[in-house]
Amino acid sequence: MTAEWWRDAVIYQIYPRSFADSTGDGYGDLPGSITKLDYLAKLGVDAVWFSPFYRSPMADAGYDVADYMDIDPMFGSLEDAQRLIAEAHARGLRVVVDLVPNHTSDEHAWFQAAIAAPPGSPEREYYLFRDGAGENGELPPNNWKSVFGGRGWTRLTAPDGTPEQWYLHLFDVKQPDLDWSSEKVRSGFDDVLRFWLDRGVDGFRIDVAHSLVKAEGLPDWDEEQSMLDGQSGPMWDQDGVHEVYRRWRRILDSYDGDRSLVAEAWVPDPTRLAMYLRPDEMHTAFNFEFLDCRWDAAEYRATISATRAADRAVGAPTTWVLSNHDVVRHASRFGLADPGASHEGIGVRDEQPDNVIGLRRARAASLMMLGLPGSAYLYQGEELGLPEHTTLPDDLRQDPTWVRSGFxxxxxxxxxxPMPWTADEPGLGFSPTGATWLPQPEAYRGLAADRQVDVPGSTWSLYRGALAARKRLDLGRGEIAWVDAPDHIVAFDNGAVRVMTNVLGAPVPLPSGYAVLLSSVDIDGDELPTDATVWLTAI
Structure with a gap:
């Protein structure tokens, strides 16, 4: 395993409840994930990132943590987690776990102790409790809104029925925000970090990393909140958050094995985002500006240039990503009439994407992304070309956004x-009983892993070939040089490889003196077709 592995690693995100179910209850679990580690090693990724598997009431799919040092029975046990880490390491795969530091579950012991204690007590120092406004405190302390919809404050009621203080929750009502000005909170999370580092994890993905510190006085802010947009305001990207990450970096640096931090920070200004990547803070941060790009060549060139320049200024690699558990899968996003225009969820009443065109563009975008220097994250199933389930019945929805937004x-x-593993089995092989906690669309059958692994031309084989060539040619540690090309072509050299992506434009001739190394579509002749990417090497 190389030093500073995070600089060029390709990391595969596992959403545990939807990856592989070993028990037959329809929910994925850690033992199920262990059975698929060989699949990931064969694909050629360097590490796996697990979305939360901690003990939780699951009000927000595990991002409402009741105990950071235990595994929810839905997913298994601490022994299963320890075995997963060992089994992954045995295959040369590093393990990154999710850390959720902005809020806990309202069932966390800290919050339960806080609401059992009176206002002003030491137990309440963990969270952002405030007296209400208005004549009798009947109004919220300020006008902040929840990211999931509705107001961002909920009022407590004392056991005798008396209205009490309010607590802040930028997300669900069952996710109270922590008060990061409290040393109790800071030292508590020191313990959480050490707990998992001692068990061998290689890094942490930090959930909403830009949200921990709020502006002094919690001033009003009139704008609606959205988790999936570049965020500004007194609850986001406050300078005080960097002190937290410097503290965490010192803890990670005290361990052997090159442990790392990756920030989920929806910060639209590349220079502000780069502040999280200074040498004594985070190691990497998701490049959401890249994820947010429309299918537009000029937008890609500008975003790649701006984000790489900002990251180089602090000595950090750029971390590319196209899909994750919070956004519409890019195989569907790029199939919209305005391709890539929205990463908000798509329902049956919305414009339905053309998933054939979307997959063609998704393959091209993925091959372009994997040709860029830096690290990259893949979301489970994108290597199969999975689309979004856009016709999921409303009565099956579980995301709190659906309810809190007033439907x-x-x-x-x-x-x-849930992932499709085997086309001809019940539940597409996700579960031994065929049970799935959400239904799979029929389109998943033809995209199941057993229909694609080692099949020439499949999306899985494209990803595997790209990851192998990327590693062999050291593209993750390379540098890009832009190549003159028509406006609809994104073209750059990375070491010995020339990457060309045709975005929506007419076919263009391939340059003479080059041979095709990889292509997102079959190349018939000497032209790069519309909505396609090619990797070329000099003859």
Missing amino acids: TRVGRDGCRI
Whole structure:
């Protein structure tokens, strides 16, 4: 395993409840994930990132943590987690786990102790409790809104029925925000980090990393909140958050084995995002500006240039990503009439994407992304070309966004559908009983893993070939040089490889003196077709 592995690693995101079910209850679990590690090693990824598997009431799919040092029975046990880490390491795969530091579950011991204690007590120092406004405290302390919809404050009621203080929750009502000005919170999370580092994890993905610290005085902010947009305001990207990450970096640096931190920070300004990547803070941060690009060549060139320049200024690699558990899968996003225009969930009443065109563009985008220097994250199933489930029945939705938005935003369930492993088995091989916690669309059958692994021309084989060539040619540690090309072509050299992506434009001649190494579509002749990417090497 190489030093500073995070600089060029390709990391595969596992959403545990939807990856592989070993028990037959319809929910994925850690033993199920262990059975698929050989699949991931064969694909050629360097590491796996697990979305939360901690003990939780599952009000927000595990991002409402009741105990950071235990595994929810849905997923298995601490022994299963320890075995998973060992089994992954035995295959040369590093393990990154999710850390959720902005909020806990309202069932966490800290919150339960806080609400059992009176206002002003030491137990309440863990969370953002405030007296209400208005004549009798009947109004919220400020006008902040929840990312999931509705107001961001909920009022407590004392055991005798007396209205009490309010607590802040930028997300669901069952996810109270922690008060990161409290040393109790800071030292508590020191313990959480050490707990998992001692068990051998190689890094942490930090959930909403830009949200921990709120502006002094919690001033009003009139804008609606959305988790999946570049965020500004007194609850996001406050300078005080960097002190937290410097503290965490010192803890990670005290361990052997090159442990790492990756930030989920929806910060639209590349120079602000780069602040999280200074040498004594995070190691990497998701490049959501890249994920947010429309299918537009000029937008890609500008975003790649701006984000790489900002990251180089602090000595950090750029971390590319196209899909995850919070956004519409890019195989569907790129099939919209305005391709890539929205990453919000798509429901049956919305414009339905053309998934054939979307997959063609998704393959091209993925091959372009994997040709860029830096690290990259893949979301489970994108190597199969899975689309969003855009016709999921409303009565099956579980994302709190659906309810809290007044049933106006369908939320993220469509990208969290259980994986299709075997086309001809019940539940497409996800579960030994065929049970699935959300239904799989019929389109998944033809895209099942057993229909694609080692099949020439399949999306799985494209990913495997790209990951192998990327590693062999050291593209992750390379540098890009832009190549003159028509406006609809994204073209750059990375070491010995020339990458060319045709975005929506007419076919263009391939340059003479080059041979095709990889292509997202079959190349018939000497032209790069529309909505296609090619990797070329000099003859």
